[in-house]
Amino acid sequence: MSDSNTTDFKNPSTFILLGIPGLEAAHVWISIPFCAMYAIAILGNITILFIVKMEPSLHKPMYYFLCMLAGTDLVLSTSILPKTLTIFWFNSREIDFSACFTQMYFIHCFAVIESGIFVAMAFDRYVAICDPLxxxxxxxxxxxxxxxxxxxxxxxxxxxxYPFLGTRWPYCRTNIIPHSYCEHIAVVKLACADISLSSYYGLFVAFLVRGLDMIFIALSYTQILRAIFSLPTKDARLKTFGTCSSHLCVILAFYIPGLFSFLTHRFGHNVPLHYHILIANVYLLVPPMLNPIIYGVSTKTIRDRLLRLFTH
Incomplete structure (x- = not known):
């Protein structure tokens, strides 16, 4: 590991990722659930893509959006976990300067794409339930x-x-990132310059984009719940409500830890660092694992096709 944290330099050739500071002794144990979540995410999302492609009856808007979500989850989880596991297993903490900003771009870009897909899926469910004809x-x-x-x-x-501004700041204090991946604010905080522009733009993206997405999703599901409670039979209400509630749980699992991680970087100075970094990893790993289970296995058509595939 480089000792460049005490050396004056400008735009180092590499950054040093610490993993989860304060829990270095437990890195190997933490890697076990992380690796399991990644394996489930890869297997589950590839299975969703395969089944929708092979089953003509699933060539419908809901399943197209599900395929978009599966592809996004594959990229999102793969952007973060392989490097995190090399830190945990092999203590390989160095990451190239340009590779760090590339990882930053992919993580944040596909997180925004995933948020947009959730809005599209909420709109699809709203039309399907409130105006099915x-x-x-x-x-x-x-x-x-x-x-x-x-x-x-x-x-x-x-x-x-994000990377356009970030690569233009001078980095002359340290190249050590107290994180397990190149998170935007964690990286630009290392710059020895006024990073207000990067910080304010990050706030703009978080509150305008994700805030609006959450509002649109909340409005859609409010109308959906009103339609559910107007259904004539109790069984129909329970079935539809169960499906929507599981969808909402996945959406909340994506947004709540993400907002917590984002706000902690800026305002949560009293939050223990290891707790913050764990949450920051969970919000990028748990939704890709849960999405194929909640949206895929709980959907009768996909579940039946999957069972036929295994029994055949």
Whole structure:
């Protein structure tokens, strides 16, 4: 490990990731659940993509959005975990300067894309439950493709200033990042310059983008719940409510830890660092693991197709 934390330098060739500071002795044990979550995420999301591709009856808007979510989860979890595991297992803490900003871009870009997909899926469920007769005419394949393209372009364009600004600050104090991956604010805090622009832009993305996404999702599910409670039979209400509540749990598992991690970087100076870093990892690893289980296995059509695949 480099001793460059006490050396004057400008824009070092490498950064040093500490993993989870304060829990170095437990890194190997922490890697076990992390590795299990990653394996489930990879296997589950690839299975979702395979089943939807092979089953013509699943070529519908809901499952197209599910495939977008699965692809996003694969990239998101792969952007963070392989490097984290090399830190835990081999103490390989160095990461190239440009590779660090590339990882930063992919993590934040696909987190924004995932947020947009949750909004699109909430809108799809709103139309399917509240206006089912018009669902096929509102969410046609071209409309779904345009929504998916808009979600991806939004993520690409909004996060582009992160590495663009970050690579232009001079780094002359230290190259040690007290984190397990290159999180935006954790990296730019190392700059020996006024990083207000990066900080304010990060706040803008968090509150305008994710805040608006959460509002749209809340409005959609409020209307969905109103429609559920107006259903004529108790069984229909319970079935639909159970599906929506599981979806909401996955959405909350993505947004709440993410907002906690973001706000802690700026305001949570009294939060223990190891606790903060654990939450920051969990919010990027748990949703990719839960999404194929909640959205996939709990969906009867996918579950039946999966059972047929194994029995065959």
């Amino acid at each position: 018009r669902h096929s005419t509102i969410l046609t394949n071209p409309v779904v493709a345009k929504i998916g393209l808009a979600v991806v372009l939004r993520g690409i364009m909004l996060i582009l200033p």
